[in-house]
Amino acid sequence: MNSRPAVGFDAVCALLETALRGATRQEIVEHAATATDFRRALVRLRDGMRAHAWTTASLPLNLASSVSRYDTKTRQEGFHALNDWDGLTDHVNADTIPVDVLNFLIENRGEGPPDPIALAILLDYYFMHVLALASLRVWDEGRADEQLDRLQSLLRDLQGSNGSGQLFAADAESLILIATCHYEREERGYDLLLERVQTLSHAHRVQIALGHAASIGSHLRFGFEATYARDTTKTRDDNVADYPWLCFALATLMREYARMQAADVHGLERDRIVEALLNGLSPDARAFVGDHPPASLLTSEAERVEFRDLFRKHRSALLDEFERFRPQDEGYSPLAFFFNFSHNVLKGTVVDALLRGEPWPLTLNDLLTGVPADDSKNTERRALAQTLMGYARAHPSPIRGRMMPVIVYDPATGRQSMSVAMGKMRE
Incomplete structure (x- = not known):
């Protein structure tokens, strides 16, 4: 018989509410900012992050036991x-991702007076990771939706x-994506997590599907173009864990599209569904709309067949709607956005905000959609995507024996990817 957690989920949330709703964060930042220089201020903040504990004027905040227990499970x-993989040394980093970023800031902006804005961004980035960790534990006590x-x-x-x-995420469902969207040497956790996600309410599943269809689409497009030299077989063989998740996302969104089509529902909600379907299908449409799926989809066959049949039923209408989302040289399109891991997109956004000392008013989700086309955010989306590509070009990674950027924004390549996918969907 499984024992209940020493401290339940509600109690952990109560601790986090204390930190996030009152003056706790301001007091932590103010204390760090009293240091004589920015480097010492960052070290003070790092001490609290590593210990998962702070003493403030209001009250002590200690998350150590809860974070340790959740992280272990x-x-x-x-x-x-909480921790990233170091591809150069082939091991999981000892420090958490927020501390890794803080250390980077010490090296690159440690001189000069303390910057309270940067300290506050780092502290929020830390708490976002704690929430992301907690998102993987919502099933522990049997009330996952709640x-x-x-x-x-x-x-x-x-x-x-x-x-x-x-900003980091548009919704709690995206915290699950953020917690799991960086490299894992062993991919054994994804199947179990997908089984758990399938037990969530319809509304939660749709939100998860929107984020994962767009994220996995961009991830696989990057792999196809850069890592696997446009080889579909290699793309499939090296992304076995992604295909069942993409199948779940596409099937969930296809059901929503069919419902909207039957009810003659139009508007932004439908546009987001259509855009995400196109994004998810763009790297390997034939795997889902054809009759010969890759081996990685064998366990998802019933869901894949359901998707395929609904897609074929609505193919004519969908293909017409897809054309509205073809990437243009102006504006912003997530189909023009290619990256190795969503985690690096969010991390890069935070790093740029820290180096500039100014937050980005965009979530990760904002970069996974361009809907509506006239959204005032699209100028900022494009600027951020191009900024991230600039950093990635300045700090390329070794891929197939060449140094390549791991984040790319390229409407021309996006149009090419869409044209290839549309051809496969018409077969």
């Missing part, structure tokens, strides 16, 4: 939600008026 299930809604409330607090102004 999550690692046992196959995920390192607990995910609780995290949604905490995410609003994190990104609200008491914070730095830096």
Whole structure:
């Protein structure tokens, strides 16, 4: 018989509410900022991040036991939600991702007076990772939908008026994506997590599908173009864990599209569904709309067949709607956005905000959609995507014996990818 956690999910959320809703974060930043220079201020903040504990004027905040317990359970299930993989040394980094970023800032901006804005962004980035870790534990006590809604409330607090102004995610469902979207040497955790996601409410599943279809689409397009030299077989063989997740996302969104089509529903909600379907299909449409799926989809065959049959039923209408989302040289399109891992997109956004000392008012989700086409955010989306590509070009990674950027924004390549996918969907 499984024992209940020493501290339940509600109690952990109560601790986080204390940190996010009151003056706790401001007091942590103010204390760090009293240091004589920025480097010492960052070291003070790092001490708290590593200990998962702070003493403030209001009250002590200690998340150490809860974070340790959740992190241990999550690692046992196959995920390192708080720590990144070092591809050069082939091991998981000892420090958490927020501390890695803080150390980078010490090296690159440590001189001069303390910057309270940068300190606040870093602190929020830390708490975002704690929420992302908690998103993988919402099933522990049997009330996953309720607990995910609780995290949604905490995410609003994190990104609200008491914070730095830096945004991370549009919804709690995206915290699951953020927690699992970096490299894992062993991919054993993804199947279990997908089984759990399938138990969530319809509304939660649709939100997860929107984020994952767009994210995996961009991830696989990058792999196809850069890592696997446009070889579909290699793309499939090296991304076995991604295909069942993409199948779930596409099937979920296809059901929504069929429902909207039957009810003659139009508008932004439908546009986001159509855009995400196109994004998810763009790297390997034939795997889902054809009759010869890759081996990685064998366990998802019923869901894949359901998707295929619904797609074929609505193919004519869908292909017409897809054309509205063809990447243009102006504006912003997620189909022109290619990256190795969503985690690097979010991390790069935070790093740029820290180097500039100014938060980006965009979430990861904002970069996964261009809907509506006249959205005022699209100028900022494009600027951020191009900024991230600039960093990636300045700091390329070794891929197939060549140094390549791991984040690319290229409408021309996006149009080419879409044209190839559209051809496969018409077969």
